[in-house]
Amino acid sequence: MACIMDGNGRWAAKRGRPRLYGHHAGARRVKEIVSACPALGVRYLTIFAFSTENWKRTQTEVAGLMKLFRRYIHAEARELLASGVRVRFIGDRVRLDAKLVKLMDELELLTSGNDRVHLTVALNYGGRDELGRATQRLAREVAAGRIDPADVDETVLARFLDTHVLPDPDLVIRTSGEARISNFLLWQSAYAEYEFIETLWPDFTADIFARVLRGFAARERRFGAVPAA
Known part of the structure; x- marks a missing residue:
């Protein structure tokens, strides 16, 4: 499963509150949805928390979001561990502040033994950013002679994606009525x-x-094939 968690700002605006108020409410909803996953048979969940394009938002909102991420990791780490949740982060960490990256690394290590x-x-x-970074890593391997260019195919490229240890999503949910994919898991959601x-x-409740x-x-998934006669 994957979720594009959209609508926090509009939710706050409807209540006459600043956008960050909606982001805090959205973080609480993440906790509920993650807690509901085992009973619903969902073992893998990917959530879109901040895109490469979200830096275009106001400095106040971006700073508030980064503070929220740090606070959420710090506050929820022990409960995530106790609940059997393994946490991973995908995306480019270079632009993130060092304190946040340190918390991310620590949470990944802390929960690395979980499997529920x-x-x-x-x-x-960003999906395009991920593909660009993956291609750079692959190109370096080819240039070093560790991969033959003739062997490069979609399976080889997938090994260099941020999600190389994860299964592709079966279902992507986008909330708030917007019908676009916003550069999210472009390769994985084929x-x-x-x-x-x-x-x-x-x-968005459980x-x-x-x-x-x-x-x-109830959907029939054919992956390019036709239904059996």
């Missing part, structure tokens, strides 16, 4: 099903999550 739920947080992530729902992310999953379970 695999939570992947896309932070300073055969994913999509669900675009009107609910704003802070209102019950709504369960309902979306039931709808997904």
Whole structure:
């Protein structure tokens, strides 16, 4: 499963509050959705927390989001460990501040032995950026003579993606009524099903999550083939 968690700012605006108020509400919703995963049969969940394009937002909002990420990691680390959640981060860490990166590294190490739920947080992530970084790493291996150019195919390239240890998503959910993928998991979602729902992310409850999953379970996935006669 993967989620594009959209609508925090609009949720806050409807209540006459600043956008960061909505982001804090959205963080609390993440906790609920992750907690619901085992009962719903979801073992892998990837959430889109901050994109490479989100730096275009106001300095106040970006700084507030970075503070929220640090606070969330610090506050939830022990509970995530106790709940059997393994946390990974994908995206380019170069632009993130050192304190945040240190917390990310520590949380990944702390939860590395867990296997009940695999939570992947896309932070300073963009699908095109990921493919560019993966191609650079692959090119260096080819230049060093460790990979024959003739052997490069989609399987080889996938080994250099941020998600190389994760399965591709079966379903991508986007909240808030927007019907676009916003540069999220472009390679990995080639055969994913999509669900675009009107609910704003802070209102996306575990019950709504369960309902979306039931709808997904009824879909016929053919992966380019035709139905059996």
